[in-house]
Amino acid sequence: MLRLHVFNTGWAAVQEKHLYVGGSTATRIVPVLSFVIEYPKGLIVFDTGLNPAFAARPRQYIGWLGNSLFPFRSLPGMNLSAQMQARGLAPEKVSHVVLSHLHYDHTGDLRAFPQARLLVSRPEWRAAQSPFRRWRGYLDKEYRGLTISLLDFPLYNGQTPNRALKGNYGLDLLEDGSLIVIPTFGHTQGHQSLLVFLPYGVVLLAGDAVYVLENYAKPATQPHAHFPESAWRTLIGLRALVKGDPTAVILPTHDDSILRKLQRPDIVIGGAYPMP
Numbered sequence: 513m514l515r516l517h518v519f520n521t522g523w524a525a526v527q528e529k530h531l532y533v534g535g536s537t538a539t540r541i542v543p544v545l546s547f548v549i550e551y552p553k554g555l556i557v558f559d560t561g562l563n564p565a566f567a568a569r570p571r572q573y574i575g576w577l578g579n580s581l582f583p584f585r586s587l588p589g590m591n592l593s594a595q596m597q598a599r600g601l602a603p604e605k606v607s608h609v610v611l612s613h614l615h616y617d618h619t620g621d622l623r624a625f626p627q628a629r630l631l632v633s634r635p636e637w638r639a640a641q642s643p644f645r646r647w648r649g650y651l652d653k654e655y656r657g658l659t660i661s662l663l664d665f666p667l668y669n670g671q672t673p674n675r676a677l678k679g680n681y682g683l684d685l686l687e688d689g690s691l692i693v694i695p696t697f698g699h700t701q702g703h704q705s706l707l708v709f710l711p712y713g714v715v716l717l718a719g720d721a722v723y724v725l726e727n728y729a730k731p732a733t734q735p736h737a738h739f740p741e742s743a744w745r746t747l748i749g750l751r752a753l754v755k756g757d758p759t760a761v762i763l764p765t766h767d768d769s770i771l772r773k774l775q776r777p778d779i780v781i782g783g784a785y786p787m788p
Protein backbone atom coordinates (compact mmCIF):
# COMPACT_ATOMS: atom_id res chain seq x y z
CA MET A 513 0.00 0.00 0.00
CA LEU A 514 1.22 3.51 -0.82
CA ARG A 515 1.48 6.00 1.99
CA LEU A 516 2.16 9.73 1.86
CA HIS A 517 4.21 11.46 4.56
CA VAL A 518 4.13 15.24 4.80
CA PHE A 519 6.87 17.32 6.43
CA ASN A 520 7.18 21.04 6.98
CA THR A 521 10.73 22.34 6.50
CA GLY A 522 10.19 26.02 7.30
CA TRP A 523 8.00 29.01 6.59
CA ALA A 524 7.83 32.48 5.08
CA ALA A 525 5.75 35.57 5.78
CA VAL A 526 4.16 36.66 2.49
CA GLN A 527 1.58 39.31 1.66
CA GLU A 528 -1.54 37.73 0.15
CA LYS A 529 -1.29 39.93 -2.93
CA HIS A 530 1.90 38.05 -3.86
CA LEU A 531 0.12 34.68 -3.62
CA TYR A 532 -2.92 35.34 -5.79
CA VAL A 533 -4.19 38.16 -7.99
CA GLY A 534 -6.67 40.25 -5.99
CA GLY A 535 -5.14 39.29 -2.64
CA SER A 536 -4.89 41.88 0.16
CA THR A 537 -1.80 43.34 1.82
CA ALA A 538 -2.40 41.13 4.87
CA THR A 539 0.55 38.91 5.75
CA ARG A 540 0.16 35.18 5.71
CA ILE A 541 2.61 32.68 7.19
CA VAL A 542 3.05 29.92 4.61
CA PRO A 543 4.78 26.57 5.15
CA VAL A 544 7.45 25.00 2.94
CA LEU A 545 6.29 21.41 2.62
CA SER A 546 8.09 18.29 1.42
CA PHE A 547 6.49 14.95 0.66
CA VAL A 548 7.72 11.36 0.96
CA ILE A 549 5.86 8.47 -0.64
CA GLU A 550 6.37 5.05 0.89
CA TYR A 551 5.94 2.31 -1.70
CA PRO A 552 6.65 -1.42 -1.38
CA LYS A 553 10.24 -1.19 -2.66
CA GLY A 554 11.39 2.10 -1.15
CA LEU A 555 10.75 5.80 -0.84
CA ILE A 556 10.14 8.61 -3.29
CA VAL A 557 10.63 12.27 -2.37
CA PHE A 558 8.72 15.14 -3.95
CA ASP A 559 10.59 18.43 -3.35
CA THR A 560 13.23 18.69 -0.65
CA GLY A 561 12.28 21.96 1.07
CA LEU A 562 14.68 24.46 2.64
CA ASN A 563 18.39 24.05 3.24
CA PRO A 564 19.46 23.73 6.92
CA ALA A 565 21.22 27.12 6.50
CA PHE A 566 17.80 28.81 6.74
CA ALA A 567 17.80 27.90 10.44
CA ALA A 568 21.04 29.70 11.23
CA ARG A 569 22.24 32.19 8.63
CA PRO A 570 19.63 32.75 5.92
CA ARG A 571 21.00 36.11 4.79
CA GLN A 572 24.55 34.82 4.24
CA TYR A 573 23.18 31.77 2.46
CA ILE A 574 20.71 33.40 0.10
CA GLY A 575 22.14 36.92 -0.12
CA TRP A 576 20.65 40.23 0.89
CA LEU A 577 18.28 40.52 -2.08
CA GLY A 578 16.87 37.00 -1.83
CA ASN A 579 16.46 37.36 1.90
CA SER A 580 14.48 40.57 1.59
CA LEU A 581 12.30 39.30 -1.29
CA PHE A 582 11.53 35.90 0.24
CA PRO A 583 12.30 35.85 3.97
CA PHE A 584 12.27 32.07 4.47
CA ARG A 585 13.06 30.77 7.95
CA SER A 586 13.58 27.36 9.49
CA LEU A 587 14.77 25.73 12.75
CA PRO A 588 17.69 23.38 13.44
CA GLY A 589 16.76 19.80 12.55
CA MET A 590 13.77 20.89 10.47
CA ASN A 591 15.32 20.01 7.10
CA LEU A 592 13.70 17.08 5.30
CA SER A 593 16.36 14.38 5.71
CA ALA A 594 16.68 15.06 9.47
CA GLN A 595 12.91 14.79 9.92
CA MET A 596 12.76 11.64 7.80
CA GLN A 597 15.39 10.02 9.99
CA ALA A 598 13.46 10.99 13.12
CA ARG A 599 10.41 9.23 11.67
CA GLY A 600 12.31 6.07 10.69
CA LEU A 601 12.30 6.81 6.95
CA ALA A 602 15.94 6.25 5.93
CA PRO A 603 17.10 8.84 3.35
CA GLU A 604 19.30 6.14 1.73
CA LYS A 605 16.15 4.21 0.83
CA VAL A 606 15.00 7.01 -1.49
CA SER A 607 15.02 5.73 -5.07
CA HIS A 608 13.76 8.91 -6.82
CA VAL A 609 13.53 12.60 -6.03
CA VAL A 610 10.95 14.38 -8.19
CA LEU A 611 11.52 18.13 -8.24
CA SER A 612 8.56 20.31 -9.14
CA HIS A 613 11.05 22.99 -10.16
CA LEU A 614 14.47 24.22 -9.11
CA HIS A 615 13.66 27.24 -6.94
CA TYR A 616 15.79 27.07 -3.81
CA ASP A 617 12.92 26.47 -1.39
CA HIS A 618 12.40 23.12 -3.20
CA THR A 619 16.01 22.00 -3.71
CA GLY A 620 17.47 22.80 -0.27
CA ASP A 621 18.11 19.24 0.93
CA LEU A 622 18.82 17.67 -2.46
CA ARG A 623 22.35 16.57 -1.54
CA ALA A 624 21.00 14.34 1.25
CA PHE A 625 19.95 11.75 -1.38
CA PRO A 626 23.12 10.96 -3.40
CA GLN A 627 21.90 7.51 -4.49
CA ALA A 628 18.51 8.67 -5.76
CA ARG A 629 17.55 9.42 -9.36
CA LEU A 630 16.81 13.16 -9.58
CA LEU A 631 13.97 13.98 -11.98
CA VAL A 632 13.63 17.46 -13.46
CA SER A 633 11.91 18.54 -16.69
CA ARG A 634 14.19 19.52 -19.55
CA PRO A 635 12.84 23.10 -19.91
CA GLU A 636 13.23 23.62 -16.16
CA TRP A 637 16.85 22.51 -16.25
CA ARG A 638 17.50 24.94 -19.10
CA ALA A 639 15.86 27.82 -17.20
CA ALA A 640 17.97 27.02 -14.13
CA GLN A 641 21.18 27.54 -16.16
CA SER A 642 20.21 30.97 -17.48
CA PRO A 643 22.53 33.91 -16.69
CA PHE A 644 19.66 35.59 -14.80
CA ARG A 645 18.89 32.56 -12.63
CA ARG A 646 19.78 34.30 -9.33
CA TRP A 647 17.10 36.93 -9.97
CA ARG A 648 14.56 34.29 -10.88
CA GLY A 649 14.71 32.23 -7.68
CA TYR A 650 17.40 29.71 -8.65
CA LEU A 651 20.40 29.05 -6.40
CA ASP A 652 22.66 26.84 -8.43
CA LYS A 653 24.94 25.87 -5.53
CA GLU A 654 22.07 23.61 -4.42
CA TYR A 655 22.12 21.51 -7.62
CA ARG A 656 25.48 22.26 -9.31
CA GLY A 657 27.42 19.11 -10.22
CA LEU A 658 24.56 16.68 -9.55
CA THR A 659 23.49 14.12 -12.13
CA ILE A 660 19.96 14.97 -13.19
CA SER A 661 17.58 12.82 -15.26
CA LEU A 662 15.78 15.15 -17.63
CA LEU A 663 12.12 14.49 -18.39
CA ASP A 664 10.37 15.25 -21.64
CA PHE A 665 6.63 15.38 -21.96
CA PRO A 666 6.18 14.57 -25.64
CA LEU A 667 2.41 14.30 -25.38
CA TYR A 668 2.06 17.70 -23.78
CA ASN A 669 -0.39 19.57 -25.95
CA GLY A 670 -2.15 21.95 -23.62
CA GLN A 671 -4.94 19.58 -22.62
CA THR A 672 -6.06 19.21 -19.03
CA PRO A 673 -4.40 16.81 -16.57
CA ASN A 674 -7.53 14.62 -16.84
CA ARG A 675 -5.63 12.97 -19.66
CA ALA A 676 -3.08 11.79 -17.12
CA LEU A 677 -5.72 9.69 -15.44
CA LYS A 678 -5.94 7.69 -18.65
CA GLY A 679 -2.21 7.07 -18.55
CA ASN A 680 -1.33 8.79 -21.79
CA TYR A 681 -0.17 12.19 -20.65
CA GLY A 682 2.64 12.12 -18.11
CA LEU A 683 5.49 9.90 -16.99
CA ASP A 684 4.41 6.72 -15.20
CA LEU A 685 7.18 6.58 -12.59
CA LEU A 686 6.82 3.02 -11.29
CA GLU A 687 5.15 1.72 -14.45
CA ASP A 688 2.13 0.58 -12.47
CA GLY A 689 -0.03 3.70 -12.83
CA SER A 690 0.36 4.71 -9.18
CA LEU A 691 2.69 7.70 -9.59
CA ILE A 692 2.49 9.98 -12.61
CA VAL A 693 4.64 13.05 -13.19
CA ILE A 694 2.67 15.63 -15.16
CA PRO A 695 3.73 18.93 -16.71
CA THR A 696 2.25 21.96 -14.93
CA PHE A 697 4.22 24.69 -16.68
CA GLY A 698 3.82 28.36 -15.84
CA HIS A 699 5.12 29.13 -12.35
CA THR A 700 8.44 28.39 -14.00
CA GLN A 701 9.25 27.31 -17.51
CA GLY A 702 9.32 23.57 -16.81
CA HIS A 703 7.31 23.16 -13.61
CA GLN A 704 5.93 19.65 -12.99
CA SER A 705 3.62 18.01 -10.44
CA LEU A 706 3.08 14.48 -9.19
CA LEU A 707 -0.20 12.55 -9.20
CA VAL A 708 -0.23 9.97 -6.42
CA PHE A 709 -2.91 7.30 -6.60
CA LEU A 710 -3.27 6.52 -2.90
CA PRO A 711 -5.62 3.82 -1.57
CA TYR A 712 -8.18 6.43 -0.43
CA GLY A 713 -8.08 8.61 -3.56
CA VAL A 714 -5.78 10.53 -5.85
CA VAL A 715 -3.64 13.35 -4.51
CA LEU A 716 -1.89 15.90 -6.69
CA LEU A 717 1.36 17.17 -5.22
CA ALA A 718 1.13 20.52 -6.96
CA GLY A 719 4.45 22.13 -6.02
CA ASP A 720 4.03 25.83 -6.83
CA ALA A 721 1.61 25.32 -9.75
CA VAL A 722 -0.89 26.30 -7.06
CA TYR A 723 0.47 28.48 -4.23
CA VAL A 724 -2.63 28.52 -2.08
CA LEU A 725 -6.20 27.26 -2.14
CA GLU A 726 -7.46 30.62 -3.49
CA ASN A 727 -5.55 30.13 -6.77
CA TYR A 728 -7.83 27.38 -7.99
CA ALA A 729 -10.89 28.00 -5.80
CA LYS A 730 -11.51 31.47 -7.24
CA PRO A 731 -9.68 30.94 -9.72
CA ALA A 732 -6.98 33.60 -9.39
CA THR A 733 -3.58 33.12 -10.90
CA GLN A 734 -0.32 33.80 -9.07
CA PRO A 735 1.00 37.30 -9.81
CA HIS A 736 4.68 36.48 -10.41
CA ALA A 737 4.51 33.40 -12.64
CA HIS A 738 7.42 33.26 -15.09
CA PHE A 739 4.99 32.24 -17.86
CA PRO A 740 1.58 33.70 -16.93
CA GLU A 741 -0.37 32.21 -19.84
CA SER A 742 0.86 28.67 -19.15
CA ALA A 743 0.25 29.19 -15.44
CA TRP A 744 -3.37 30.09 -16.14
CA ARG A 745 -3.88 27.10 -18.42
CA THR A 746 -2.35 24.82 -15.79
CA LEU A 747 -4.65 26.25 -13.13
CA ILE A 748 -7.75 25.65 -15.23
CA GLY A 749 -6.57 22.08 -15.89
CA LEU A 750 -6.13 21.45 -12.17
CA ARG A 751 -9.62 22.79 -11.47
CA ALA A 752 -10.95 20.34 -14.05
CA LEU A 753 -9.08 17.53 -12.35
CA VAL A 754 -10.65 18.24 -8.96
CA LYS A 755 -14.13 18.80 -10.41
CA GLY A 756 -13.89 15.62 -12.47
CA ASP A 757 -12.98 13.49 -9.45
CA PRO A 758 -14.55 14.67 -6.17
CA THR A 759 -12.14 12.51 -4.15
CA ALA A 760 -9.10 14.21 -5.74
CA VAL A 761 -7.09 16.47 -3.44
CA ILE A 762 -4.60 19.14 -4.46
CA LEU A 763 -1.76 19.66 -1.99
CA PRO A 764 0.39 22.73 -2.73
CA THR A 765 3.84 23.27 -1.22
CA HIS A 766 2.89 26.53 0.47
CA ASP A 767 -0.61 25.90 1.80
CA ASP A 768 -1.42 23.34 4.48
CA SER A 769 -5.06 24.37 5.03
CA ILE A 770 -6.38 21.51 2.87
CA LEU A 771 -4.10 19.08 4.62
CA ARG A 772 -5.37 20.04 8.07
CA LYS A 773 -8.91 19.06 7.10
CA LEU A 774 -7.90 15.64 5.79
CA GLN A 775 -8.21 12.60 7.99
CA ARG A 776 -6.95 9.65 6.03
CA PRO A 777 -5.04 6.54 7.04
CA ASP A 778 -2.91 6.81 3.88
CA ILE A 779 -1.61 10.34 4.70
CA VAL A 780 0.69 10.95 7.68
CA ILE A 781 0.94 14.62 8.62
CA GLY A 782 3.27 16.53 10.91
CA GLY A 783 6.55 15.24 12.16
CA ALA A 784 8.83 16.67 14.78
CA TYR A 785 7.73 20.24 14.06
CA PRO A 786 4.26 21.71 13.82
CA MET A 787 2.97 23.60 10.83
CA PRO A 788 3.27 27.39 11.20
Ligand SMILES: [Zn+2]
Nearest residue numbers: 615617720765
Ligand atom coordinates in the same frame (compact mmCIF):
# COMPACT_ATOMS: atom_id res chain seq x y z
ZN1 LIG B 1 8.13 27.50 -3.57
